[in-house]
Amino acid sequence: MTFGELETAGATWVRGFFAMPDADEGEPGEAPAISTLLQASARGYGTVLSLKFPSFPERGKPLPRPGTDAMNAELRRLDQVLPAVLDEVDVLVIGNEPFIECPHDDWNNGAINAFYEAVADHVIEYRAAHFPGGCRTALYMGALNHLEGPGWTGAGTERWMTYVRDTPEIEGTDIHPHVASLADSDAYLDYVLPRLGPDKKFLVTEFSLVQLWEEHLTDRVAAEYAAKYGVPPGTRVWQVIKKALDEPFPQDRWYDFLRTSPWFENNKDYLRDQVRKFRATGKLAVATYGIGQDTAMSSDFGPGKKPWLLNSLFASRSVQPLPDGTPAPNYAWLDEFKALQHR
Structure with a gap:
């Protein structure tokens, strides 16, 4: 992401996440994710920071239990991060994708809830102690995933929503509806809205049709x-995408590829339609959307790779730069994104 791209898109908010173990590597305020958000805030953007517990390399390890040395280590990391971000960012999301980033065994045995509630309680206490006159940073819990799929709701998500609803300092929950159809996102709203209570809202810091794109990677072009x-x-769809990543296409060729793909062309108004659906609830706080094709989503592309890059506002890896050197828009999304900034 660059500030030039944000200006081109007419963006008004910026979201990033910080992996908490990175607090061990140096001053958190100097880490790229946090320092970029602080720069964005200084430029007048709204800012959302999601705290990731634990980071992906630790996935599979049991979550720390409150009162243990491992939990105390997590809280010490928090005490390193919070001075850099509280009263600086507009929204702090406690968690990134907790049900994905912990072992399945911890979903419904109370462990995931005990961990995130302990973290949230610590943040609430820290904020109250250090900002007795008030703090601009709103607190949300986040984010719930795959609510349209079997097995992803249960005791863990019920207690999650109860904590959100019953904790006055928490203003709502985040959701990440990466789905196969616009209709599938209804499952998120159907689950979250009745459990929020009258005064809470929801964030959508990630959303897309990536599950649909994935279903068509092995289609013929x-x-x-x-x-x-x-x-x-x-030739298969994934092979065209790989070729574009290996040797970026002229803009017209990339557009022709997507325009002649019915699974994409028939959903080119998804961004507009999805945000309208979120807004119609009257409960949406902030929604954010992916802006660029980064290294992680572009490297080693194949039929088993999640095609996140089809979501991005800019085709910074699959299309040759424009004559002025800036990245080309990614066919369908930019005009709708710009229009959505003006309700």
């Missing part, structure tokens, strides 16, 4: 596209 660009008729 459209005959029209194959004929126009001399591509063998049996």
Whole structure:
């Protein structure tokens, strides 16, 4: 992400996340995610920071239990991060994707809730002690995933929502509806809204149709596209994307690829339609959307790779830069994103 891209998109908010073990590596306020958000705040953007507990390399390890040395280590990390971000960012999300980032055994045995409630209580106490006159930073819990799928709701998510509803200092919960259809996002709203209570809201710091894109990676490319660009008729969607990443396409070719793919073309108004659905609830606090094709989503692309890069506002890896050197818009999303800044 660059500030030039944000300006081109007419963006008004910026969101990032910080992996808490990185607090062991140096001053958190100087870490790229946090320092960039602080720069954005100074430029007048609204800012959202999600705290990730624990980071992906630690996935599979049991969550620390309150009162243990491991839990105390997590709280010490918090005490390093909070001075840099409280009263600086507009929204602090306690957790990134907790039900993905911990072992399945901890979902419904109370461990995930005990951990995140202890973290949230610590943040609440710290904020009250250090900002007795008030703090601009709103606190949310986050984020719930896969609520449209079987097995992703249960005792853990019920207690999660109860804590959100019954804790006055927590203003709501975050959700990440990465779905296969617009209708699938209804499961998130159907689950969260009745459990929020009258005074709480929800964030959507990530959302997309990436599950739909993934279903079509092994489809054959459209005959029209194959004929126009001399591509063998049996070429698969993922092979076209890989070729574009290996040797970035001219803008027209990338657009033709997506335009002739019905699974994409028929959903090119998704961004507008999804945000309207969120806003219609009257409970949306902030929604944010991915801006660029980064290294992680672009490297080693194949039929088993999650095609996050089709979501991005800019095709910074799959399309050649524009004549002025800036990244090309990613076909469908930029105009709708810009329009959505003005309700």
